[in-house]
Amino acid sequence: MSSYMTATEAAAELGISRATLYAYVSRGLLSSAPATDATAHAPQADSANAAAANARRYDAAEVRRLARRKADGKRAGKVAQKVLDWGVPVLESSITLIAGGRLFYRGQDAVELARHASLEEVAALLWECTPRRVLDAPAAPIAAAQWSAWLKLWSGHSPLERALVLLPAAAAQMPRIWAQGRDAQLDNAAVLMRLLAAALISAAPSGEPLHRQIAHAWGVRSRIQADLLRAALVLCADHELNASTFTVRCITSTGTHLFGAATGGLAALAGPRHGGETVRVAALFEEAAHADDLHRYLAQRLAPDERGVTPALSGFGHPLYPDGDPRARLLLDWLAQRAPARSPMAEVDLLAQAVMETTGARPTLDYALAAIERVLALPRGAAFTLFAAGRVTGWIAHALEQNADGRLIRPRARYVGEHVPA
Known part of the structure; x- marks a missing residue:
């Protein structure tokens, strides 16, 4: 049995498309190396791009290990209720729900909601209350002068650093931070959502809809562009x-309050392979914009290193959306319609098209957020701010659900280490 697989063989073993296989490589789940004459045997009927993708080799043992993990995960899902406390994650x-290439919030299509x-x-919707309950929640019990002093003290730091401190x-300062009643939790949830946004954009907390607050802080005067921020x-x-x-769910399960759980979520979001992806996409935009030949640049960018590992290309290929991220699709379509007359929108489209032609991978939400930041000339880190300010609503929903579960x-x-004799 060969110790290597072609892209076609590896994708078949894993039960995925070649585009998803590339996404696995870009996210570090698999490694690939240039094929030798003995391993590069893609069918001649394939297209040029498919042949190029297939002419890479994948360690067979590594592919099979990943396939076993996937199978374990499927089996684990069937017994999740029985093993939650001391079982698999x-x-x-x-x-x-993410299914069939679509995203649903409590049964409603998220892309349709975004419209x-x-x-x-x-x-x-996520917290299972009325919109009026969110809008009419009490203001944060923090003096305006105190908040202003905090913002001034941390004015020179990034939005994430500021939020992690504030x-x-x-x-x-929250007198009911540990309260477990439903009303108190919803009050704290609304305050948390407002305070995080205020910390991220360095502004006073407000009860105004968050997309308007953010648009005002960033000087976005166009209503249709502010509507893009809302979406x-x-x-x-x-x-x-x-x-x-x-x-957030792990922290909540220990019994801590919403603010503590959300701070933990922010810390996790800080990693370059999660919330930091938007920063890496912004860097990709800069490099691509200065390249004399975009396709040559991508070929060099995707060339494997000395270990035979293909570098990750941030912003492309999501394993959960093999046919493309629907969130990115909507945002990029709307951005093209709302882009200023003189903007780098054409560069954003050309880069996405070039990557698609080279790898088959399509843009993700991170790509779309970084594109919004670039095309609308928003402050540096705006993409991350949109991500964090939006995601806290989901964190809160999961924290409330975990609290109700109580485990x-x-x-x-x-264990995969050296065997210890009995």
């Missing part, structure tokens, strides 16, 4: 059990 949830709903309305500071916030609201959301999340580890 699979949770049951009624908040978000008209505000983040506050989506928060009400949320715990604000929690210390982006809605599409960032939740995405099932990603790293930050699972972190401690404590997964078991699958």
Whole structure:
């Protein structure tokens, strides 16, 4: 049996498309190397792009290990209820569904919601309350002078750094931070959503819809561009059990309050492979804009390193959306319609097309958010701010659901080290 597989063989073993296989490589789940004459045997009937993708080799043992893990995950999902407390990290949830290339918030298509709903309305849907309950929640019990002093002290720091400091500071001022009643939790949830946004954009907390607050802080005067920010916030609201959301649920299961759980989510979001993806996409835009030949640049960018590992290309190929991320599709379509007359929108489209032709991978939400930041000339880090300000609504929904469940999340580890004799 060969120790290597072609792209076609690896994709078949994993039960995925070649585009998803590339996404696995870009996210570090698999490694690939240039094929030798003995391993490059793509069928001649394939197209030029498919042959190029197939002319890479994948370690057969690594592919089979990943296939076994996927099978384990499917089996684990069937017994999640029995093993949650001391089992594998699979949770049951009624908040978000990703299926058939679509995203649903409590049964409603998130892309359709993004066409008209505000983040506050989506928060009400996710938190299972009325929109008026979110809008009419009491203001944060923090003196305006105190908040202003905090903002001034941390004015030179990034939105994330500012939020990581100000949320715990604000929690210390909340008299009902530990309250478990439904009304108190919803009040704290609304305050948390407003304070995080205020910390991210360095502004005073407000009860005004968040997309308007953000548009005002960034000097976005156009109503249709502010509407694009609204849609982006809605599409960032939740995405099932990603790293930050699972972190929030784990922290919540210990019994801590919403502010503590959200601060943990922010810390997880800070990683370059999660919330930091937008920063990497912004860097990709800069490099591509200065390239003399875009296709040559991508060929060099995707060339494997000395270990035979193909570098990740941020912003492309999502394993959960093999046919393309619907969130990115809507935002990029709307951005093209709302772009200023003189903007780098053409560069954004050309880069996406070139990557599609080279790898078959399509843009993700991270790409779309970074494109909004670039095309509308928003402040540096605006893409991350949109992501975090929207995602906190989902974190809160998961924290409320975890509180209602009441159990401690404590997964078991699958030991793969040296065997210890009895």
